[in-house]
Amino acid sequence: MPAIDDLINNAITSGLFPGCALIVWSGPDVVLNKAWGRLTFAPWSPRVSCKHTYFDLASLTKPIATACSIMTLASQGRLGLDTTIADILADVPDDKAGITTRQLLSHTSGLAAHRPFYIKWMKETKSGSPPDTNTIINSILKTSLEYVPGTRSVYSDLGFMLLSCMAEKITGMKFQDIVNISVFEPLSSTDIKGAPHIKNSTPMNRIAPTGICPFEHRIIQGETNDLNARAAGGLMGHAGLFGTAEAVSDLLARLVQIYHGAIEIKNFSRAVLKKFWTKDDKTPQSTWALGFDTPSCENSSAGHHFSEKSVGHLGFTGTSFWIDLEKHIIVVFLANRTFPRATQQGQEAMKMFRPILHDTIMKSLGPTP
Secondary structure, X not given: OHHHHHHHHHHHHOOOOOEEXXXXXXXXXXXXXXXXXXXXXXXXXXXXXXXXXXXXXXXXXXXXHHHHHHHHHHHOOOOOOOOEHHHHOOOOOOOOXXXXXXXXXXXXXXXXOOOOOHHHHHHHHHOOOOOOHHHHHHHHHOOOOOOOOOOOOOOOXXXXXXXXXXHHHHHOOOHHHHHHHHHHOOOOOOOEEEOOHHHHHOOHHHEOOOEEOOOOOOEEOOOOOOHHHHHOOOOOOOOOEEXXXXXXXXXXXXXXHHHOOOOOEOOEOHHHHHHXXXXXXXXXXXXXXXXXXXXXXXXXXXXXXXXXOEEEEEEOOOEEEEEEOOOOEEEEEXXXXXXXXXXXXXHHHHHHHHHHHHHHHHXXXXXXX
């Protein structure tokens, strides 16, 4: 696919990102498995590998870790999509008591997009251990709602932070253990790890750095770029996963097989997965399914050729995946576009790059069934 080579080489030369990994499935086969560039812009930096290089997956944590964990709990009958926060958590304020699991997953909960909890949590971390689950829950529940739940869709880190806390309350386990046992082990995903485990188990020359820490003025490598997740210990429902391109694509491929009835995996109900991959049609102008996005009518990062029956997600650090359930195509793209700094210019350039990349891939594949 020479057009893809040209596109990505130009992106690296222009400084959009120092390196990236791309995997494309068409039908049952991997038709492209290739990496470009290096971990940093330095010519002596290690080269990127689809198999060996770990990227900070950023918000891909939401679908891969959180949504999949909630999916398994729903498949086991331990959590319903219309279960409310108050059914799981204690002392929930009246304005939030009726928020459902479904609303949290579809970003229609009324919760804000982001709050800088890390400012307080990092002070607490320096004096001891990271905040416990109850502290995190209280921080979120004390924030004011921005709209009436169910009436709008606002992409929210807070909603997914709360989902991981709810999973901990239901299971009595730490979120990392929940994800490992309920998601990664059944789906054979050994090369997806949460921070800080990645730093303790992986050589630095296999981890793509994501920037410069604004507080300690050092390279962020082997720890999550997201400050709330970092302050909370490394992994939360909204961010903190690291993975290789091959590991992410393999996990997604198994989910697609479950969706189409090709395989069965314990605690991954095909019927529940179909609900998670169905677009919310009740909220005006929402593109969200449950934990997964769908292509927008205009300016979609998926470009112009993914069908309406597609699901995907983006990550702030330069990561993304899109799955076309109709055409049987999976595209996983991992980059560290936030290195050395996450600028507004770089974010806008990445916004323009993504649809061009996906259009180029789909054109290169030619007609699909």
